[in-house]
Structure formats: C-alpha cells, structure tokens
Amino acid sequence: VVAAWASVPFPALRGYSLPDTLCTYQQDVPWKLLSSCREEKVSRCFAQSVVLRGICKERKQPASLLHACESTEEVLQRYLHALFPGAFSTSHVLEQPCNTLPPYPQFFSPLLTRQGFLLDKPPGYSSAAVESIPVLAALQSSPVLHTLLYSLYKDLQKLNTRRWASFFSAGVEQDDYQEALQELRTLSQCYEVGFGADGSEDEADSD
Numbered sequence: 001v002v003a004a005w006a007s008v009p010f011p012a013l014r015g016y017s018l019p020d021t022l023c024t025y026q027q028d029v030p031w032k033l034l035s036s037c038r039e040e041k042v043s044r045c046f047a048q049s050v051v052l053r054g055i056c057k058e059r060k061q062p063a064s065l066l067h068a069c070e071s072t073e074e075v076l077q078r079y080l081h082a083l084f085p086g087a088f089s090t091s092h093v094l095e096q097p098c099n100t101l102p103p104y105p106q107f108f109s110p111l112l113t114r115q116g117f118l119l120d121k122p123p124g125y126s127s128a129a130v131e132s133i134p135v136l137a138a139l140q141s142s143p144v145l146h147t148l149l150y151s152l153y154k155d156l157q158k159l160n161t162r163r164w165a166s167f168f169s170a171g172v173e174q175d176d177y178q179e180a181l182q183e184l185r186t187l188s189q190c191y192e193v194g195f196g197a198d199g200s201e202d203e204a205d206s207d
Contacts, residue, residue: 001187002049002139003148007031008098009108009133010055014117018055019066022079029083031136035148044193045084045142052076054097054116054134097132106130142191149188156181 011030012021021030029042055072069075073093080089097116100106108130111119116133161167161174168174 001145002141003144004034005031005138006034007136009116010136012117012134014113018072018075031138042142042144045087045140047088048140050091050138052136053094056095098135099132100130143193145191146188153185
C-alpha cells in the first residue's frame with residue numbers, strides 16, 4: 001500500500017538549481033499528500049518511488065554534497081537518502097516539463113514564469129499564460145498510511161448498511177463486509193509505529 005504525494009508545480013525559483021531548491025527543504029519534503037485526510041509530517045519512510053520532471057542539473061561550484069552530484073537523478077536520490085535514511089528509494093528524472101497550454105486551466109500564482117518557475121516578487125507587467133511547469137510526484141509507503149487506512153475503516157464502520165440493501169442484494173454478505181472491515185483495520189496496524197495509538201483506537205471502537 002502506498003500514499004500519493006505531489007508538488008504541482010515543483011517550487012523551484014527561477015535561476016536556482018535543483019540542489020539550491022532541495023537545500024531549502026532539509027526539515028520537510030517539498031510535496032503534499034494527495035488525500036482528504038489530515039496531513040502529517042513524514043519523518044520516516046519504508047519505501048518510495050519519486051519522479052521529477054522539468055528540472056535540469058546546472059553546473060555550479062559545489063556548495064554542498066547535493067551540488068557535487070554529477071546528475072539531476074543523483075541529486076534527487078541523495079536528497080531522498082538524507083531525508084529518509086534506510087528507506088528503499090527509487091527516483092527518475094525527466095527533462096521535459098508538463099505542458100499547461102490551453103485548455104489546461106490557468107489557476108497558477110502570478111509569481112510563476114511562463115516556464116513554471118517561481119519569481120521573488122510579482123512582475124511589473126501582465127504575466128503571460130503559464131506554458132509548462134516542473135512537477136514532482138511520489139508514491140510513498142510510510143506510517144502516514146496508518147492514519148489513512150484507519151480513517152477509512154472508521155468512516156466505513158459508521159455507515160448504516162441497512163440503507164444499502166441493493167448493495168447486499170447483489171451478492172455481498174453482511175458477514176463478508178464485516179470481515180473486510182476488520183482486515184482493513186488490521187492492515188492499518190501494519191503501518192503503525194510505536195504502541196501509543198493502540199489504546200486510543202480501542203477506546204474509539206468501544207464508543
């Protein structure tokens with residue numbers, strides 16, 4: 001099971017290299033959880049796959065370990081290993097950005113250039129439509145899945161199944177449904193770190 005994360009657009013300042021950008025995100029990742037669940041800071045990860053597109057490696061005098069990397073993919077891989085040591089990580093980098101020409105909706109900040117890079121301040125002229133943006137997407141197996149799966153279990157548990165007679169008349173047995181709910185709860189516990197949440201879950205289930 002994985003959770004999907006993304007950064008659309010990836011927050012890269014115009015004129016800054018990928019190492020410059022990532023060095024400003026040493027405490028937290030520059031992407032957001034794609035879920036309606038309350039987002040939690042991820043400090044631990046079991047495995048992840050990350051794809052970045054639209055960012056090229058610029059050759060500069062090395063100012064950090066990230067700047068000393070030979071390729072953009074090596075920069076991203078080293079960043080992931082530094083932020084999530086011990087996690088199995090794969091990364092892929094594509095030079096082509098995502099095209100955002102019409103009919104793609106133009107809901108971007110006025111701080112974005114036509115190429116999707118951030119400006120320090122709004123331009124003094126009317127900005128043109130954003131034609132492309134750098135994007136990062138990640139699939140991550142981490143403890144946040146405990147919250148996501150357990151929230152889904154609690155929401156399904158609250159459903160009044162008597163109002164869904166047609167669902168069960170299609171061949172789904174009530175016992176099978178309850179068994180699937182318990183399997184979902186068990187699955188959520190596989191991603192739990194520590195033991196402090198067990199009691200709170202049991203109390204919530206008994207309410």
